[in-house]
Ligand SMILES: NC(=O)c1ccc[n+]([C@@H]2O[C@H](COP(=O)([O-])OP(=O)(O)OC[C@H]3O[C@@H](n4cnc5c(N)ncnc54)[C@H](O)[C@@H]3O)[C@@H](O)[C@H]2O)c1
């Protein structure tokens with residue numbers, strides 16, 4: 398599909414319609430691979446948040462909730478399936494927009510759109526299954542009482558999402574929230590909102606009841622903050638940086654509002670000396686170069702057994718040299734641009750600080766010479782790293798791998814856990830018992846054995862430590878948006894008998 402000369406001009410989406418932002422302001426959309434401005438998106442402010450939330454509240458309670466929040470899960474499932482079908486129909490177009498907006502290779506964007514459709518389908522099934530799980534009986538030790546559990550939608554939810562997988566990260570929240578019967582206001586990242594706005598168009602096309610999903614684009618401080626602090630939001634689900642996550646948690650605590658936080662990471666990949674080196678190198682590359690390393694779970698700390706370190710790094714460089722770095726729309730591109738000039742500068746600063754602190758830039762570290770425009774960065778491999786260096790401690794969110802060697806399994810685990818983050822970790826070894834031991838020892842929410850990064854909608858996703866808390870995907874993702882209510886009934890004909898009845902005289 399050829400790139401469109403201009404992207405669609407969209408408004409904010411709430412109450413089932415497109416609306417101009419209250420202050421009439423818009424933000425430019427820059428294609429990071431060409432640096433050209435290709436359009437703009439609306440910049441919502443507190444006034445728009447108010448209107449979007451009011452639409453969401455109306456939709457939640459409309460007709461006593463009969464059309465959405467209290468409708469059978471099977472009704473909501475029909476809408477989710479219809480959204481999935483539209484995403485599939487529009488897959489090529491949506492992938493193209495995602496690439497123009499974010500700089501990710503078109504093949505990756507197409508894969509993301511497949512995952513988006515699969516996620517809506519998956520939660521459609523869970524919405525249907527929810528009906529059968531209502532009124533689950535609780536076994537009690539007293540026979541004159543009966544108890545059961547209702548699972549009810551939490552209410553109106555605020556969903557705030559990042560730019561690295563724009564539509565996919567939004568879907569991980571929108572699909573389960575709607576499946577549960579919540580209504581939602583989605584605030585995608587100002588750096589990549591195009592496909593999320595298209596989701597608004599899809600909701601209108603399939604006839605989703607107005608106000609069930611509302612989408613406001615704009616800056617974090619102007620649109621995200623008023624959403625997070627609004628008393629009419631019953632829960633905030635946030636994916637983004639640890640710094641913003643902390644702010645959201647502080648705001649939410651003022652109203653004892655539940656939050657789930659999917660934050661940053663600095664994940665380790667441990668490679669032992671018993672492996673097929675080329676196979677392991679490919680996982681190391683995928684682990685930190687897919688999406689130009691702008692992946693929360695990127696295995697950006699590579700721990701190599703000393704016996705294979707030299708051979709491994711030689712092969713890693715050979716593989717890195719062979720990656721096609723190009724305009725992300727070109728066929729076969731495997732490394733596109735990073736998302737913005739700001740992100741480009743930030744990554745370059747990490748690399749120069751690593752150099753100043755005494756690390757060695759073994760490979761890469763600069764703009765690829767054949768690309769004069771666009772925010773492209775070579776795959777970068779950094780060695781001679783100490784555990785006090787910034788490059789070891791902080792999330793870079795770019796195509797930058799830092800490497801350390803280890804001698805023993807114990808040392809590998811200590812290095813792996815030497816981080817405030819706890820999102821993911823990976824181990825590659827032919828000794829599966831060792832892999833199992835290491836899976837238990839790594840302090841993170843996700844561990845990969847003999848691979849890095851595969852992600853399935855059926856399996857829980859989320860971190861520990863400063864990578865956040867709560868789990869998305871699978872049944873856990875649905876539970877994020879359900880409130881559990883106990884209903885207990887006294888079912889004896891006899892009086893309870895705790896107090897002595899007063900005299901009837
Ligand atoms: N754990 C995960 O599953 C996961 C997945 C993807 C990305 N991430 C993390 O996301 C980060 C990159 O994304 P980013 O740069 O968009 O993060 P970010 O924190 O800058 O922004 C995330 C979202 O929060 C909004 N925001 C910013 N300030 C806000 C405020 N004060 N109040 C409310 N909302 C505000 C932004 O507009 C955006 O929509 C990385 O740290 C990455 O690891 C985590």
Ligand SMILES: C[N+](C)(C)CC=O
Nearest residue numbers: 561562692693694852
């Ligand atoms: C969850 N994942 C890996 C798709 C994107 C994280 O940034």
